[in-house]
Amino acid sequence: MSLQNPVFIPGPTNMPEHLRRACDLPTIDHRSAGFPILLASARSGVQSIIKSRDAEVFIFPSTGTGGWETALANTLVPGDTVLAVRNGMFSHKWIKMCRDLGLNVVMTEVAWGEGFPADWAEEQLAADTAHEIKAVLVTHNETATGVTSNVADVRKALDAASHPALLLVDGVSSIACMEFRFDDWGVDVAVTGSQKGFMLPAGLGIVAFSRKAMKETEQGGLPRGYFNLQDMATATAAGGYPYTPSYGMLNGLNEACGMLLEEGLENVFARHNRIASGGRAAVRAWALEVCAARPELYSDTVTAIRVPEGFDANRIVSHAETAYGMSFGAGLGDVAGKVFRIGHLGSLTDAMTLSGIATVEMVMVDLGLDITFGSGVAAAQAAYQVGKTEKFLEAAE
Ligand code: PLP
DSSP states (O other), X not given: OOOOOOOBSSSSOOOOHHHHHHHOOOOOOTTXXXXXXXXXXXXXXXXXXXXXXXXXXXXXXSOHHHXXXXXXXXXXXXXXXXXXXXXXXXXXXXXXXXXXXXXXXXXXXXXXXXXXXXXXXXXXXXXXXXXXXXXXXXXXXXXXXXXXXXXXXXXXXXXXXXXXXXXXXXXXXXXXXXXXXXXXXXXXXXXXXXXXXXXXXXXXXXXXXXXXXHHHHTSOOSSOSTTOHHHHHHHHXXXXXXXXXXXXXXXXXXXXXXXXXXXXXXXXHHHHHHHHHHHHXXXXXXXXXXXXXXXXXXXXXXXXEEOOTTOXXXXXXXXXXXXXXXXXXXXXXXXXXXXXXXXXXXXXXXHHHHHHHHHHHHHHHHTTOSOOTTHHHHHHHHHHSTTTHHHHHHHHO
């Protein structure tokens, strides 16, 4: 009997058995005839998921962080200026990487729980008549706080200022779970990884480049070797890699895209929205607050929940693990100890989510918080009850 509970960390996510098997292949020669077919299929699957007709998709044996580096190192030159917002641990780390790579960062700090302020970006871009700013960095879904920023508004800000800067978007915890419109939003580089919406182990850094971003890769760039996109593009065009690819992971990615497209992207997004709404209903029933400042910022993939003042949120995460064998996300950076996170993305059903809500409820009761057994579960049940979801969503949010 398996004693494995679902995980409720915001990645890596639960792996469907089909995808576990898809990654578990015997050794296959990556120079054999099947490889270019697999690679083309996986690239086209990702393209469909990000809603792009002609983005160039590249898949590195890496993680999302490698994707960030690929985006920066291939489109910018040392000393270039980028515009960024720090609103959580992942936007913070991306900014740190920019600095480590010798870029000049113009940034603003907003409260952790806020989104990307597109009006601030528009002011900065409009004032930059010399077009010193070469790229705008947006973390679509800040996994540390459960905040989704509006990428379309950032595109509008760029257009309103008639500014040519590239739009680089971290979609690590949004792509394949929430609406992501690469073409419509005029995204130049999108970055993601295999271990969240694609329901695979960590191990792939996935990037998509617009034509405009591809053009930038032909010039200069930051010092780079492994992440040289020109080398990758040349090898990809020939149906291969500049080094040894991870055949099993690529097969997993191809199958994951197939599963998501078969479910239907709109159904995948609706499922994530419904599951998240049930989680937020539970938080309200517990009389706790989410970290995201306003409903339009609520993430459909992760909810960060503030605990009462003076209580250490890490105790919830460690007690859940030791007492009930269930993993939740700890608070990171500025909100460490102040929030715990429920990851509700990837391969998850309403019923699985109820098990997470019920377990965290037991944990909070065990730790002496003023929570009534069943309160959060009942609120989530009302959100998930067959035929009631639409009504619930209209009324509740
Ligand atoms: N960006 C976001 C929003 C993330 O949530 C993460 C990881 O959780 C990363 C970037 C870093 O990705 P990776 O851990 O795959 O390198």
